[in-house]
Amino acid sequence: MDSIAAGPVAPITLSDDGVYVAQVNNKDLIVHLNPTSSEFRDVHVVKVKENAPKFLKFSRALHLSPGEIQNEQVSVPRRLLYASDTRIQVWQLNPLQSLAEIEGIEPGALNIDFGGDENEIIVFHAWNTKITIYGLDTGRSQVIKAPKFAHGNGFGYRPKTREFAVLLKPDANDLLTLHNFRTYELINRAVLPTVDAQGLKWSPDGRWIVIWDAASAGTKVLIFTADGQLFRTYTGIPGTDASLDLGVRGLEWSPPSPANGASEFLAIGKVDGSVEILTCKTNSPRIWRERLVAADGNLEYADSSSSSAFNTIPEPSNPPRGVSTIAFSADAQLIATIDQTRPNIVWIWELEPVAVLMSALVHEHAVRQALWHPSKIQLVVTTVNNTGAAVRSWSPYTQPSITRVPVPRNETGRYDLRWISLDRDDKQRFWLGSHDDYILGFLDQEDGGLQFQSLHHINNKVPAGSYGANTSR
Structure with missing residues (x-):
């Protein structure tokens, strides 16, 4: 389980789509709002209250279909988060202006990022005691106790509809819980038949959640439906010697197919260096x-x-x-x-x-x-x-x-x-x-x-x- 607080961020941070760049120089926060332009001319500089931030994050880009991009059906404001050990500041981009500030954060946070959308801030507290989700537009906060991990493999938001899935470790058993977007009301919970679950990932089409067990357990991959019902357990290629199975190192979903919008393949990387691919073409009810x-x-x-x-x-x-x-x-x-x-x-x-x-x-x-x-x-x-x-x-x-x-x-x-x-x-x-x-x-x-x-x-x-x-x- 995560237990070490994060250190200072790198001097330069890029947004996930490469559209924005942020730099930190002492108490100057330098934001390039249009790095694709010649010589980075669209540059803004703001003063921050503390130098050496622990977290500097851009809100995630909204991934649209070609038709949505062409028709400009969706416009989502992008934001920038700057967090020290006790304070979170948020800026609106284009134009760059201060939006919100959250003070009194408990020291030692393991991760601070945007939540389900640009109006949420999610904080993983020291020693994984709890998660706090702050609503910038509502002023309210909500708590989920005992997350297993603070890194990205321990939780995820469902594509498009953004239900929240998270691995918890309240006692000896691993637990998967699903929560509604914004309200975080519990949708479902499942006690996992795992020795030591290592992570979860939503499929890009939002129809499946995959969880994989520790390598010491051999190959054990659990595929859940979008509401947290166990759909399939994969334990490796039939007929192979289980005593030689070194287990799962990591896995990845294929992007949605242009033909049907479904994520059709799940690639499982093994500790022994092999890759096993499951077809999910029929897993689209x-x-x-x-x-x-x-x-x-x-x-x-x-x-x-x-x-x-x-x-x-x-x-x-x-x-x-x-x-x-x-x-x-x-x-x-x-x-x-x-x-x-x-x-x-x-x-x-x-x-x-x-x-x-x-x-x-x-x-x-x-x-x-x-x-x-x-x-x-x-x-x-x-x-x-x-x-x-x-x-x-x-x-x-x-x-x-x-x-x-x-x-x-x-x-x-x-x-x-x-x-x-x-x-x-x-x-x-x-x-x-x-x-x-x-x-x-x-x-x-x-x-x-x-x-x-x-x-x-x-x-x-x-x-x-x-x-x-x-x-x-």
Whole structure:
């Protein structure tokens, strides 16, 4: 674990994109705002309160796609941080002007840098007792205790959406925690099956977090989904002699592919000098989160693959463990699973040519059923909620949808669905209801979305002789 305070910074510091240069000369801070110009003519000099700073950092450049750069859709101010052992000063660039000052910093900080954006300052305190994140625009500060490392391999911000992942060492076990951007509320925590975790790295596409164990543990690489769920453990090439495995020295993700925006390869550098490359081309599932449409009160699925981490519902005090649902599609090429530690998420896997995660459906309530159509490649999902009946439909060919079904509200929130397995057309009929009320119908494309078309309604409280003919809407 880090325990030695940083020394004075180098006399010259460059920004990560090479656009800015800063120099320190006694109490003069010299900033070149346009070093690409001839003779560095755009130079500003400001006086600082202390010489020999411990940290001098530029805020990180915003990496944009060629289209965003061309259209100038995003403009982010760049800033410069100057930190001594007790004080932090921040300047705005272009033009250079003082922006903020934080005094009373505890001596011995191991690292001070910008946080998730240019409005955050993150401080790793001496002996890794805690992390303090200061909001320059809010004036508030937040604390995370017991970081394992202060260097860049111990923490990271998710690309674009900037959720914060950090390795902690509160006791004998390594711990991974994920926090929301700006609020730093806890999203998830995972106790790691590691001997001595050495670092973590987000994939550049923001879909994966990789953690590697100490070399003494042999090859052990853990790949987590963006919400902190363990997806895969890699322990080396199958069939190799584990006694000769000298372990992992470091690793690196490939940049996002221009074709699909995914980081397709993970290169693992071994202590023995070899490099093993994992392909991640199939590790790019579509993540869909259930959300309420404010305009009409209906529900819909929103694509969350590259925007935000998963929501998981609170666990009961003694949750059942393990996989509670395993359902194969009609052609046996897809499988849907539900893990009771995260009962609101349906995981959809493709089995050929190798088993890979294809998609995930994240809901506000626990899933009650996940049922494949008997002959078509279509999955329907019901959840336990007493706000009203709805059918959630997924197929690999279209965007998933959530459709309200007009059956009476059930206080228990438990609605059962059953497919009609002997359909002679493509209407894919099903029953949905609970206790005293069931309705038969199908989902039909109408007005740009799926609508439920009712065929029959059965109410157990109505005498059998009272039923008349029901027609579809």
